[in-house]
Structures are given as structure tokens and as C-alpha cells.
Amino acid sequence: KAGVTQTPRYLIKTRGQQVTLSCSPISGHRSVSWYQQTPGQGLQFLFEYFSETQRNKGNFPGRFSGRQFSNSRSEMNVSTLELGDSALYLCASRARERSDTQYFGPGTRLTVL
């Protein structure tokens, strides 16, 4: 079974731009979570989607948003990029809403100049 895939793997943007990242979960998984990883703050939870609905949201500004499609694929969007948004963005999927094991993708490395 294929793992979690994320595209693109690397991205360079400038301040003020917006960006969309994509995540395809493991086949059959219906829950997708997004995390931001930085050297200073470590891994921080952004939000989780299940059956196209946002179930929970971490402590991030409204510039960070996401959505999930009927095939469970998910996108996250960051608008008005800031230098501090440079990070590795990780997507994780799990089989059910309350199933606990999350499997991570390789991440998208975003650099904001």
C-alpha cells in the first residue's frame, strides 16, 4: 500500500504571496492532519480534516487554511506569506477519525524569501 504523498516537495516563495500544498493520504484513510515543523518550535499541529470537515484546529492565524476533497485528498493554503512561515509542512493520515496511529508523508519544504 502506498504511503502518504505530498506535493510539491520543495517550494520557494516571496513575502506576500500565497501557496497551496497538496496531500494524498494512504488509500482508505479518511483523516488528514497537517503539521508545521520548524527548528525553533518543533512539530506543531495545524488542523485535521475528516470526511471533508475540519475537526480541529491548532493555534495558527487565519492565514492558514485547508480543505479536504471527497476522495480524502487534502490541500492547505497559506496566504500573505511571512518569512516566519518558512518550514517543513507535514501531512499525516489515519484510517478513522478516532483511530490514533498517524502516518506521515515526506513533507513540503517551504522557503519564504
Add this chain to the structure above:
Amino acid sequence: GESVGLHLPTLSVQEGDNSIINCAYSNSASDYFIWYKQESGKGPQFIIDIRSNMDKRQGQRVTVLLNKTVKHLSLQIAATQPGDSAVYFCAENIVGGGADGLTFGKGTHLIIQP
């Protein structure tokens, strides 16, 4: 153990030795704990998990110990190999309630010396 600020704690062990990585968690309501391994350029990889109704769980070459009294978690890796070199994160969650997101520790960098 857990890092403070920007610095990741580092644990250096000889190949073939056993290693123990420690983690202190913060939420006394957490009842599900996971260890992840992250190699350079990759996403976190699931290693082993444990629920709060257990205090020990064993996998292949790995053992997780949970001490709920002092809110401490440890990962033991037996007979370490070069491929074990990575950053190890503990994560906590609440089963069936609370935030669905995992709360991660800062990580420990395990270095295997030849």
C-alpha cells in the same frame, strides 16, 4: 530528554550498544503515546505506541516504558545499528476526545558511533 529552546539534546552511543531516549510529557489527561523516528529529509516514521493502561510495550528491538506517576516516557533501542541514527520524537494524545492533533516533544538526536 526534551530540549529547551533551539537545541536538540543529543545522545551518542556505540554501534551495538543499547540506547535509552527519554521524554517528559505535560498533559496528565493524555492517554496515548507514540514514538516517531525522523531521518534527515524525511517525515516522521511511526515506531511504537502505548496506551495509558499499560506501562511497557515491546516491539522489534524497541521497548517503550510509561510512568504515569511522573509523566515520563522512554524508548529503549536494543543493539543499535547505523540506521538508527535519526531524531526521535515522543508524541501524546487523548484517545476519543480532546484535541485530535498530536502534541510533540522537541526531539532527541541519536548518533550511532561506529
